[in-house]
Amino acid sequence: MRLAILDSGQSFATKVLFALIRVVSRQPVLDVVKLVKYRADFYGNPMQRVTHEAMRGPSSWSVGNRELMAALVANTNGCDWCTMAHSAVAERAFRDRAKVSAVLSDLETAPIEEPLRATLRTLRKLTREHRLDAADVRALLALGVSREQIEDALAVGFAFNTIARLADAFGFVQPGPRAMEAGAKYLLARGYR
Amino acid sequence: MSDIRQARKALVARILGERGAASPTQRRAAFDNLGLPEPVSRLAEKVAKHAYRITDDDIAAVRIAGFTEDQIFEFVVCAAIGQATRQYEAALAAVEAATGRTGHAPCDPR
Numbered sequence: 047m048r049l050a051i052l053d054s055g056q057s058f059a060t061k062v063l064f065a066l067i068r069v070v071s072r073q074p075v076l077d078v079v080k081l082v083k084y085r086a087d088f089y090g091n092p093m094q095r096v097t098h099e100a101m102r103g104p105s106s107w108s109v110g111n112r113e114l115m116a117a118l119v120a121n122t123n124g125c126d127w128c129t130m131a132h133s134a135v136a137e138r139a140f141r142d143r144a145k146v147s148a149v150l151s152d153l154e155t156a157p158i159e160e161p162l163r164a165t166l167r168t169l170r171k172l173t174r175e176h177r178l179d180a181a182d183v184r185a186l187l188a189l190g191v192s193r194e195q196i197e198d199a200l201a202v203g204f205a206f207n208t209i210a211r212l213a214d215a216f217g218f219v220q221p222g223p224r225a226m227e228a229g230a231k232y233l234l235a236r237g238y239r
Numbered sequence: 240m241s242d243i244r245q246a247r248k249a250l251v252a253r254i255l256g257e258r259g260a261a262s263p264t265q266r267r268a269a270f271d272n273l274g275l276p277e278p279v280s281r282l283a284e285k286v287a288k289h290a291y292r293i294t295d296d297d298i299a300a301v302r303i304a305g306f307t308e309d310q311i312f313e314f315v316v317c318a319a320i321g322q323a324t325r326q327y328e329a330a331l332a333a334v335e336a337a338t339g340r341t342g343h344a345p346c347d348p349r
Contacts, residue, residue, distance in 0.1 A: 048295055048298045049298070049308045049311060049312055050308060051308040051309065051312065052312075055308070084312070085309075085312070087253070088253065088254065088258075088259070088313070088316070089250075089253075089254065089316045092246065092249050092250035092253050092254075093250055095246040095249070095250070096243050096246040096247050096250055099241050099242065099243050099246055100241055100243050103241030103242065103243075104240065104241060105240055105241045106240075123290065123291065124289070124290075124291030125290070125291060172326055172329075172330050173326070176322070176325065176326050176329065177326070177329045177330075177333075178329060178330045178333040179333055179336075180333050180336035180337040181337075182333060183333050183334050183336070183337035183338070184337045187337065187338075193334060193338055193340075194240035195240075196334055197240060197331070197334065198240050198241050200327055200330045200331065200334075201241050201243045201327075203323075203326065203327065203330070204243065204247065204323050204324070204326070204327040205243075205323075207319075207322070207323035207326055207327075208319050208320050208323040210290065211286050211287075211290040211315075211318075211319035211322065211323070212290075212315065212316065212319050214290035214291045214293055215282075215285075215286050215290050215293050215298075215315045215319065216315065217293075217295070
């Protein structure tokens with residue numbers, strides 16, 4: 047990572063926690079965990095409250111669909127680390143690896159329902175162009191996506207338009223597949239708290 | 240539906256609040272991606288618009304200009320949340336324009 051403080055500047059208690067994680071999981075601590083634990087009162091704690099509510103709070107979007115939205119927003123940002131991490135969570139949630147890779151490789155032909163496809167398309171536009179028009183929203187409403195579902199998707203967009211930027215700026219290092227799988231299993235079981 | 244309003248307001252209030260390694264004015268400038276001196280402005284612009292293109296040299300340049308790692312950490316966090324906030328608020332405004340209903344007040348911690 048590009049800032050040494052994220053690796054070596056953690057508090058003593060956090061270093062002990064990381065040692066415990068390494069022993070119990072037999073995997074290295076993921077860089078995203080180092081980020082949220084560093085001076086957690088500044089960024090990690092308040093951000094995790096936002097992310098947990100967006101990803102695991104009440105919503106008519108399933109957890110898998112929200113993780114798929116996260117992966118697509120990360121992918122649109124060009125963030126390989128977050129794309130891989132949240133694809134892994136979505137694959138676990140759906141028990142379907144092919145669906146996630148189909149969405150990321152070609153959203154228009156992926157085997158998903160139209161309201162979800164249109165919502166993902168809208169998130170991709172917001173991520174690329176930094177804005178939406180009323181016409182974009184009306185198009186979603188016409189397909190039967192509710193206002194609440196649109197706002198829930200935008201909350202996922204906020205979280206991952208933040209996290210993807212941080213992962214790339216700080217230079218998160220890609221862990222091995224087993225460490226990423228362990229992370230995905232944890233996020234599916236426990237969420238973002 | 241999920242409700243991130245309070246949590247998001249608290250997040251923005253914290254990163255722009257009094258306590259930090261960089262001054263509140265500097266953190267606000269990073270959040271707004273406006274009015275920062277070089278080379279911090281270049282870093283904030285990259286965080287906001289194409290973070291995947293950030294290199295070791297972008298971070299090193301800010302360090303060489305005399306900023307500490309804690310200040311750089313704060314600039315990057317503020318720039319990322321600032322851009323995500325502008326995207327999110329623009330999208331909510333589009334939702335309101337399409338539905339004619341106000342659901343969210345804009346988030347301004349000042």
